[in-house]
Amino acid sequence: MISRNRYVGAVEIGTSKVVALIGQYSRGRSLSLIGLGECPSRGVIKGAVVDYKAASECVHHALEQAERGAGVRLDEVYLAQSGGHLEGFQNEEGVNVSAADSMVSAPDIETVCHLAKTRHLPDGRMVVHHLRRPFRLDGRLLPDPEHHSGRRLEVGYWTVHGQENLIADHIHVIRGYNVRVTELILSSLASGALLTTPDDRRAGALVLDLGAGTTDYVLYREGCAFLTGVLPVGGLHLTNDLSLGLRLNNQDQAEKLKLRHGRGVVATKDRAEKVWLNGDLSVGDRQFPRQTIEQITAARTREIFEVVRQKLGAGFDPERTAAGVILTGGASKLPGLDEAAAQVFGLPVRLGEPPDWVGDDLRAPGFSTALGLLCYGFAAPSDPPPPGRRRSGTGLLGKMFSSLFGFLL
Amino acid sequence: MSITPDSGELPLARDLPAGRPLSLKVIGVGGAGANIVRRLHAENLPGLALAVVDTDQAVLTAADLPDRTLLGAALTRGLGAGGDPALGREAATAEPEKISALVKDCDLVFLVGGMGGGTGAGVTPVLAEAATRAGALVLAFVTLPFSFERGRVAAAEESLRTLRTGCDAVLPLPNDILLQAAAEHENARHAFARADEWIGRAVKSVWAMLSRPGLIPLDLAKLQQAFATRGGRTLFGLGQGAGSTAVADAVASLRLCPLLQSPEFARKADRLLVSILGGPGLTLQDVRTLMDAVAEQFGRDPLVIPGAAMDDAMGDRVEIVVLGTCELGGRRQTPRRASARDRAAAAAGAPEPAPAEAAQNEFAFGTETESRGYFDKTDRNLFEGQDLDIPTYQRKGIKLVL
Numbered sequence: 001m002i003s004r005n006r007y008v009g010a011v012e013i014g015t016s017k018v019v020a021l022i023g024q025y026s027r028g029r030s031l032s033l034i035g036l037g038e039c040p041s042r043g044v045i046k047g048a049v050v051d052y053k054a055a056s057e058c059v060h061h062a063l064e065q066a067e068r069g070a071g072v073r074l075d076e077v078y079l080a081q082s083g084g085h086l087e088g089f090q091n092e093e094g095v096n097v098s099a100a101d102s103m104v105s106a107p108d109i110e111t112v113c114h115l116a117k118t119r120h121l122p123d124g125r126m127v128v129h130h131l132r133r134p135f136r137l138d139g140r141l142l143p144d145p146e147h148h149s150g151r152r153l154e155v156g157y158w159t160v161h162g163q164e165n166l167i168a169d170h171i172h173v174i175r176g177y178n179v180r181v182t183e184l185i186l187s188s189l190a191s192g193a194l195l196t197t198p199d200d201r202r203a204g205a206l207v208l209d210l211g212a213g214t215t216d217y218v219l220y221r222e223g224c225a226f227l228t229g230v231l232p233v234g235g236l237h238l239t240n241d242l243s244l245g246l247r248l249n250n251q252d253q254a255e256k257l258k259l260r261h262g263r264g265v266v267a268t269k270d271r272a273e274k275v276w277l278n279g280d281l282s283v284g285d286r287q288f289p290r291q292t293i294e295q296i297t298a299a300r301t302r303e304i305f306e307v308v309r310q311k312l313g314a315g316f317d318p319e320r321t322a323a324g325v326i327l328t329g330g331a332s333k334l335p336g337l338d339e340a341a342a343q344v345f346g347l348p349v350r351l352g353e354p355p356d357w358v359g360d361d362l363r364a365p366g367f368s369t370a371l372g373l374l375c376y377g378f379a380a381p382s383d384p385p386p387p388g389r390r391r392s393g394t395g396l397l398g399k400m401f402s403s404l405f406g407f408l409l
Numbered sequence: 410m411s412i413t414p415d416s417g418e419l420p421l422a423r424d425l426p427a428g429r430p431l432s433l434k435v436i437g438v439g440g441a442g443a444n445i446v447r448r449l450h451a452e453n454l455p456g457l458a459l460a461v462v463d464t465d466q467a468v469l470t471a472a473d474l475p476d477r478t479l480l481g482a483a484l485t486r487g488l489g490a491g492g493d494p495a496l497g498r499e500a501a502t503a504e505p506e507k508i509s510a511l512v513k514d515c516d517l518v519f520l521v522g523g524m525g526g527g528t529g530a531g532v533t534p535v536l537a538e539a540a541t542r543a544g545a546l547v548l549a550f551v552t553l554p555f556s557f558e559r560g561r562v563a564a565a566e567e568s569l570r571t572l573r574t575g576c577d578a579v580l581p582l583p584n585d586i587l588l589q590a591a592a593e594h595e596n597a598r599h600a601f602a603r604a605d606e607w608i609g610r611a612v613k614s615v616w617a618m619l620s621r622p623g624l625i626p627l628d629l630a631k632l633q634q635a636f637a638t639r640g641g642r643t644l645f646g647l648g649q650g651a652g653s654t655a656v657a658d659a660v661a662s663l664r665l666c667p668l669l670q671s672p673e674f675a676r677k678a679d680r681l682l683v684s685i686l687g688g689p690g691l692t693l694q695d696v697r698t699l700m701d702a703v704a705e706q707f708g709r710d711p712l713v714i715p716g717a718a719m720d721d722a723m724g725d726r727v728e729i730v731v732l733g734t735c736e737l738g739g740r741r742q743t744p745r746r747a748s749a750r751d752r753a754a755a756a757a758g759a760p761e762p763a764p765a766e767a768a769q770n771e772f773a774f775g776t777e778t779e780s781r782g783y784f785d786k787t788d789r790n791l792f793e794g795q796d797l798d799i800p801t802y803q804r805k806g807i808k809l810v811l
Contacts, residue, residue, distance in 0.1 A: 240798075240800065245803075271810060292811065296809065303797075307797070
């Protein structure tokens, strides 16, 4: 924020498409989008890069397109991270307030945060995010406990960790374009940052980003990201289920049927109602019962929600998720999805609506993550420095190092 | 048989005539079956009739049992089926009177055998059909050949399919699991002996439920209930423990049972028969602990049919056996019993209608192997024992109309 204008890049390497965005922050206040690059993805399955070369080409293509459109060159980007290898755990720690007058001091806060973050990870895993939950001082919820008085200061962290080599692959794809990765941000957190307001987060909200290869979710409680997770099941599974269930050899045909007739709940009562595969009277056009298509897609969507609910476990409490469920991601365009989600979670469900500054061309739910990266990167660093301590600002590599050192020491 | 063909009584409500004990019979088919029966014979279980059937005279001579039947002497000259299921089948169908004599007057027939051999694969389905026709509840425990026995695998799968239509439940035991479970230095004989032992214990546990004094006794009707729908997948696992921690050990060993580890068994059962066999010290508390553990493992609130029995010979040991069935997609919702009408028809001398289920099965949807399609070459996507890449409708058994 030293210069007046700052350019920030955001890249999401999705299973179906790569999106690169360039945003311009003017005077650290307003954000405008100046570049967009989009490219159908190759070499990515279930959110993980499996073909380095193919994935690199797509990403570089998208970045180039964005830079050309914006007329600037990027130095660094925020990168969205997803994939089934990401996992999380919670860890809570508490300390007794050290001062004689029971006033919480900065070292107390630092100690308790440090304790809660230090937990040994297995070999080959690295921390992606330490998400801090609100402090509790003798059970009182406090955003910043410093100078409050009490006896016991507690804090919980949700630590997201992933497989080191997969994360490194992800970063290398970007570095191959000679651009640094400022920070890795969980896809769900990015989408959540875009689609929830602080009020939503305080009331409690569940954001579900249904992508092509993965379903990313984040549960907000008490104003903080409380739980996150990735389920390596997404829209492509719907397509695959259809192609197997309807005996279609061609995934493209299945995809077409999904987009045209797929539903999150079975709505067709008439078993005999049929729909055409192409509908153009061409040779090889076939008919399928509409109900069957809906049964296949509804079974899968319901299962996705059920598995998410199961993975959330006891952390999910409908009573404490007053802002309801917010759906986004490319697969959330499926009609009836909200109904299915409402049945499983027992909460009001809405489709995520991006803020007004997002132009018409980017309002589709498939752009939530990339747009969210711009918001998130700017507004809410993933590991808000404990109040009273400044952030070292070493960026990702430093972070990789420090987490590595954390294990060694 | 407790029901005469012309009684016209509803089959599920059959009463046993008072005074006649339940008759249970184990029929070992082929060389593998004979081994298991021999093992059971050594245990001397009262009230459990044992029989051996083979096309090989040498096997029969070696089996030291009174009830031995040689099939297809005219076809094979008593030299065995030579691994050809077709020959085995021919041998069995050529002598229907021998077959029906074998299964006559039985309430519960266990068929044990190997699906890798000619006799096991060929004769077992014929026996199963005959036994069902005679009104018995038929449970088949069969071993499947190692997957490296390539030629045999396809034949075994084929026989398994026919067998499934004829039995109330088929519990396949892939030999591959033996490899997994075998310790490095264990010799082949021990590994095979363990397969025999697994099957032997399952048979024994069902026998014990029905004939030993029980905390929670089991009767034939309940057993029928457990296997009310046929043709689905089955699940089978064992656990045992001894000493002061017997119950905890049994639970732990059930969890580790290699039979329950393969993906086929990872799915949840719809109906589950849990039988617990313990010594005189078995308490209801123990039974409850075991039942809770089973419920936890198989979740999804299946119809659980508990049974618990005591046997003085068990001492401080506890054994738990779970047998379950899963309905696949509502296919073959055929009630297990041939209806009274069929029986009447049979009694009237009308030719026995070919089992309609068999014909339907050819089109059954769930028999195709579970496929992952686009995700075929990716890592398995496991969540709580299910591979999420396999279409949901397949795993949940949703029947599709095309």
